[in-house]
Structures are given as structure tokens and as C-alpha cells.
Amino acid sequence: MRLVPIENVRPNTVLGKSLYDIDGRILLRAGVVLRENTIAKIKQINILSIYIVDKYSDEEVEDIIKPELRQKAIITIKEAFSNIGRLNKTKPEKNGENDYTWQEQSYFYNIGKMAVNLIDDILNHKDVMLALVDIRSMDNYMYSHSVNVSVIALTIGMAFKLPKKKLEALCIGALIHDIGKSLLPKEVSDKQDQLTEDEKEIMKQHPRLGYKYLSSTYNINSLSKLIVLQHHERPDGKGYPDGISQDNIIDLSHIVSVANAYDNLSTDVPGKRAMFPSDVLEYLMSYAGTKFDYNIVNTFCRIVIPYPKGTIVEISTGEIAIVEETTPGFPLRPTVKIIDGPRVSNIGIKIDLIKEISIVISRVKYEI
Structure with missing residues (x-):
């Protein structure tokens, strides 16, 4: 498929x-x-x-997590974000700290349980290569995005062999990295058109708002809270909200920054189609060391599969091919089989793009 x-x-x-x-x-x-x-x-x-x-791609593309777990995770985040935003519009602060309701504490507890379930599911997966198969409605975009970022971040964390407790903090931080957006004015957080400059400045407040909101809860690990605060910071010090640089950003925040960027760039949104897979990876690599941590980008580019098995592509010879296999460490150089082109004799021939270095994937084909 x-x-x-x-x-x-x-x-x-x-x-x-x-x-x-x-x-x-x-x-x-x-x-x-x-x-x-x-x-x-x-x-x-x-x-x-x-x-x-269709006749070209009838094999199932397996998600790295079970479909029912993905949907349960999306609902868990949706319930938390939408209700936290509603509750905090009417709830006063006491002594500068949040007075959490039992409902809010239950949302944090459920998110913690969900993080454990996601980790266990991914650890049981036979393949650590990452091929996302998420289909999302724009009505659920932020919640689906949060789950995707957590899955990507976990895959990176596992590649670095992080201990399970640190993976839990990473997963929770990734799941709630945008919780501050639920505290923004609806006309900004829900806007699908391009934001004005003033609205962009308001949007940039979401990491600090989220961190401030979480600062008093005992149900969220301090590392997870720092992820919420730092996921838009950059190694070169040009990020926000504090403009801190490489050594002051925790490693888990660096991981979520890469995962967040990859999911944003590789996803269709109204008025903006997803970037071509090779362009997303090239973007990340071109900003490794400035926008993103170099080692994390380097590791991520070895475990992601931008062209899942069954993808139809046009290659630089002008022929149409189907992706058959991706070798770990070479995400942009899969093995493909020619299915159409000017030379009938080439149909059915398999090409290993690792060996045939003069041939590249030109674009993904949706119609043949």
C-alpha cells in the first residue's frame, strides 16, 4: 500500500x-x-x-505502534489539552502556583501510563527503523502531532540506548511539548491561515506558558518539564523562549526538537503540502549544529525510512519504480524495481541505489 x-x-x-x-x-x-x-x-x-x-503496492505498511494504541494516545492527549485549556480560563492561581484539580492530576497520570504503553509497544517491535504511517485529520492535528513526535523521539532515544526511566521522561515530554498552546487565545492556537507577526510572538510564548503551568505538579518529571520549555531552543542560541545555547539545553530537548521539526515538515497541512522526504532530511542535515544537535540529526538520518516499502517513485533515468527495501543507514538509497518507463526491457529490473550512485530518486509519484 x-x-x-x-x-x-x-x-x-x-x-x-x-x-x-x-x-x-x-x-x-x-x-x-x-x-x-x-x-x-x-x-x-x-x-x-x-x-x-493497488496492483503496484498491495503489501501492508506496518506502523511502529499498534493502530489502536495510536488512537488511544491521541484521545488521551486531546482530553488533557482541551480540558486543561478550558479549566485554566476560569481557575485562579494561588500564591503564583497552580492549584491543580483532581481532573488535571488524572490527565497527567493517564499521560504517564500512556508513555509506558508506547515504550513497551515500540520495544516489542521487531524493527527499529522508523516509517510513519499516521493518517490525520486537521481537526485532530495538534494531538496527532504530539503522538507522532513522541514516537519519533522514542525511536531516536532507543537508538542512543537511553535507560527506560529516561525514555519515560522523553516520551512524556514529547507528548506534552505543546501543552502551552492549549493556554493561548483560541484565535491564535486554532488559526489555520498564516499568523501575523504579532500572532507569531504570542505563539512563541507557548513553551514558557506550558512550563509555568507544569511547574507545580508532582506527576510530571522535571526532565519532561524542561522538554516543554526547551523544545524550540537551538544549539546556536537563536531559539526561544530564552535563547540558550547547546550546553544549556538537555539532550532530551534536543531529541524532541528534531522529532518536532521532522513531523511538521513531513506532514500535509491546509495550504502547505509536506516536503519531499529527501528535502526534509537534507533540511535537518543542513542545520545540524545550528538549529539542531549534530549527533542527534546524524543518528536520526540513519534510522528513518522516508520511502516506505511500496512507495512509487520516479528515478533520474525517467523510469517509474516501486521501493522494495531500505538498508539501515542509507535512507535515501533504497532498492527499487522498475515498473514503467520508455524501455520495456527494463521493466522488472531491480536497482540497488546504494550501488548505482549515479541514479537518484527524483520525486514520489501518486498517479501512474
Whole structure:
């Protein structure tokens, strides 16, 4: 199966991955044949890309976490963020500290439990390579993004062989890294159009707002709180909110910074399509040492799979090929099989792009 923008999906296409609504209920199950009216309804609920099965790619793309766990994690974050934002609009502060309700403490407890479940699920996964298969509605974007960032961050943390307690702090910090956005004015946090300069400055307050909000709770590890505060800081000191540099940023914050950037750049949003996979990795590598920690980018680029098995690509020879395998350490140089092109004799030939260094992937193809 392969991920295709919804505008490229044609009637009578088979759905490859189940679709969920904003509350985690299944809307359409994998295997259903999509009719024209169904495709139109998918567009209406702001799902921008879906997985399809066709004659070129019928093998399942396995998520690094179970689909039901992903949906449960999204709902856990949604309940916490939406209710924390609502509760804090009416709740006074006492002595400059938050007076947490039992509801808020229960949200922190549930997030901690969810972090343990995510870690255990990923540790049980047979492959540490990261190929994201998240399909998200823009109505659930922030919550899906939080879960994706946690999964990416955990994969990086495991590559560094971090102990489990540190992985828990990393996962919790990644899950709640944007909690400060729930405390911003709705007209800024929910705006889908481009922000004005004043709105951008308001948005930049979310790390400090989140950290201040969490400062008094005993249910969140101090390392996780620092992730919330520091996930937009940069090694060169040009980040925010404090403009601190490399040595003053904890390693877990550096990890979440890379995970956050990768998910943002590789995701479709209204008015902006996801960057081409190779461009995302090149972006990260070009800013390694300035925007992002060099060692973390270097490790991440060895474990990510920008072209999952089944992806249809055009290669620099002008031929169309399907990705068959990715070798660890060489994410942009998979093995591909030619399925179409000007030379019929080449159809079916496999090319290992690690060996054929003069050939590169030009772009992902959605229609053939």
C-alpha cells in the first residue's frame, strides 16, 4: 500500500488503512472500495492523505505502534489539552502556583501510563527503523502531532540506548511539548491561515506558558518539564523562549526538537503540502549544529525510512519504480524495481541505489 494525497485518489480505489473520526471511532475500515461520494466526504472531514492498495503496492505498511494504541494516545492527549485549556480560563492561581484539580492530576497520570504503553509497544517491535504511517485529520492535528513526535523521539532515544526511566521522561515530554498552546487565545492556537507577526510572538510564548503551568505538579518529571520549555531552543542560541545555547539545553530537548521539526515538515497541512522526504532530511542535515544537535540529526538520518516499502517513485533515468527495501543507514538509497518507463526491457529490473550512485530518486509519484 502507499500514501496518496486525497485529491489523487480515484473512484474504485481500495482503502489501505482504516480512517478514524475526531473521537477515535472508525469511519471507514481498511479494504473498503472508495466511491466518488466517499472520497468527497473524506475531503470534507479534512483528511488530506490516505493509504491505498493497488496492483503496484498491495503489501501492508506496518506502523511502529499498534493502530489502536495510536488512537488511544491521541484521545488521551486531546482530553488533557482541551480540558486543561478550558479549566485554566476560569481557575485562579494561588500564591503564583497552580492549584491543580483532581481532573488535571488524572490527565497527567493517564499521560504517564500512556508513555509506558508506547515504550513497551515500540520495544516489542521487531524493527527499529522508523516509517510513519499516521493518517490525520486537521481537526485532530495538534494531538496527532504530539503522538507522532513522541514516537519519533522514542525511536531516536532507543537508538542512543537511553535507560527506560529516561525514555519515560522523553516520551512524556514529547507528548506534552505543546501543552502551552492549549493556554493561548483560541484565535491564535486554532488559526489555520498564516499568523501575523504579532500572532507569531504570542505563539512563541507557548513553551514558557506550558512550563509555568507544569511547574507545580508532582506527576510530571522535571526532565519532561524542561522538554516543554526547551523544545524550540537551538544549539546556536537563536531559539526561544530564552535563547540558550547547546550546553544549556538537555539532550532530551534536543531529541524532541528534531522529532518536532521532522513531523511538521513531513506532514500535509491546509495550504502547505509536506516536503519531499529527501528535502526534509537534507533540511535537518543542513542545520545540524545550528538549529539542531549534530549527533542527534546524524543518528536520526540513519534510522528513518522516508520511502516506505511500496512507495512509487520516479528515478533520474525517467523510469517509474516501486521501493522494495531500505538498508539501515542509507535512507535515501533504497532498492527499487522498475515498473514503467520508455524501455520495456527494463521493466522488472531491480536497482540497488546504494550501488548505482549515479541514479537518484527524483520525486514520489501518486498517479501512474
